[in-house]
Amino acid sequence: MNVLEVRSLTKRFGTEQAVDGLGFELAEGSATALIGPNGAGKTTTLSMLAGLLEASAGEIQRKKNLSIGFLPQYPRFFPWLSALEFTEMAAKLSGVDSRKARQQAERTLGFVGLGQVANKKIGGFSGGMKQRLGLAQAMVHQPSLLLLDEPISSLDPTGRREVMELLKSLLGQTTILYSTHILNDAEEMTDQLLFLQNGRLVEHGSLNQVRSRYADPQIRIRFENTNAAERFMHESPWPAAVQGTAVIVPVKAEGPIMQDVFRFLSVKSLPVVGVEQETASLEDIFLKVVAGK
Numbered sequence: 001m002n003v004l005e006v007r008s009l010t011k012r013f014g015t016e017q018a019v020d021g022l023g024f025e026l027a028e029g030s031a032t033a034l035i036g037p038n039g040a041g042k043t044t045t046l047s048m049l050a051g052l053l054e055a056s057a058g059e060i061q062r063k064k065n066l067s068i069g070f071l072p073q074y075p076r077f078f079p080w081l082s083a084l085e086f087t088e089m090a091a092k093l094s095g096v097d098s099r100k101a102r103q104q105a106e107r108t109l110g111f112v113g114l115g116q117v118a119n120k121k122i123g124g125f126s127g128g129m130k131q132r133l134g135l136a137q138a139m140v141h142q143p144s145l146l147l148l149d150e151p152i153s154s155l156d157p158t159g160r161r162e163v164m165e166l167l168k169s170l171l172g173q174t175t176i177l178y179s180t181h182i183l184n185d186a187e188e189m190t191d192q193l194l195f196l197q198n199g200r201l202v203e204h205g206s207l208n209q210v211r212s213r214y215a216d217p218q219i220r221i222r223f224e225n226t227n228a229a230e231r232f233m234h235e236s237p238w239p240a241a242v243q244g245t246a247v248i249v250p251v252k253a254e255g256p257i258m259q260d261v262f263r264f265l266s267v268k269s270l271p272v273v274g275v276e277q278e279t280a281s282l283e284d285i286f287l288k289v290v291a292g293k
């Protein structure tokens, strides 16, 4: 079941076409990563989905009674408020009963790792703490759809890991659409990838679907020496290329698979150091998509 369906979504700013005929769906409980170069239209898309910006054309169909939480790319805070006061205010603005707002704010701050500083003024917070507070205000009313504009980009590696784990723990009961520049992390939490470029959806699908379109997997066999690598290349029943002491064998529909390679290696008794199947990283794919390859 889909919580949101987007058809021909378009946004123009004067003559600038920021978003151009987007169409996609968000399945309930899934994670979707929105990626693309600077200026691709990610923020504009998220703002329209959050209802903060009016579309020039197209439609957004939301599931009945869908509650949405939104983390803007540059959230505004009131430095004179404490984290708890701010989150409680966000809860009330999102319609949480005022008797429950404080309790829910406390719980959410604990969840994002700010429990110990809940009563501290936001003015003294680091960038990473503000990012977590931004998440807390987005999720304090327990929305079923979270729209997050760059939720992890300003965090250090430890903070990114923690926030990714936290977001992953929400999946299933919460649907998440997030934009990011950190492609390694996007690889970890994606049921669906949306690649935007110049406002258009240039590629989409699951990570595996996109991978299979952009890069054939390959098997890398590392040998003890170049002689062994060259012997493998000459005797191999499959096309193979030598790279130093290793050999690369592209995996095609007709084979080989790992077992074929192991069988061949054991028959030939070549001095093997390691065998790995390699797949293209999201970063490799991103560069190809952006370059139009």
Ligand SMILES: Nc1ncnc2c1ncn2[C@@H]1O[C@H](COP(=O)(O)OP(=O)(O)OP(=O)(O)O)[C@@H](O)[C@H]1O
Binding pocket: 013, 016, 017, 018, 036, 037, 038, 039, 040, 041, 042, 043, 044, 045, 073
């Ligand atoms: N309020 C606005 N007025 C005019 N042009 C705008 C406005 N907002 C965005 N744009 C333009 O729309 C295009 C898409 O911008 P958007 O901020 O959505 O991209 P983005 O993918 O989020 O980029 P980034 O990764 O740099 O945040 C850009 O060319 C931008 O200059």
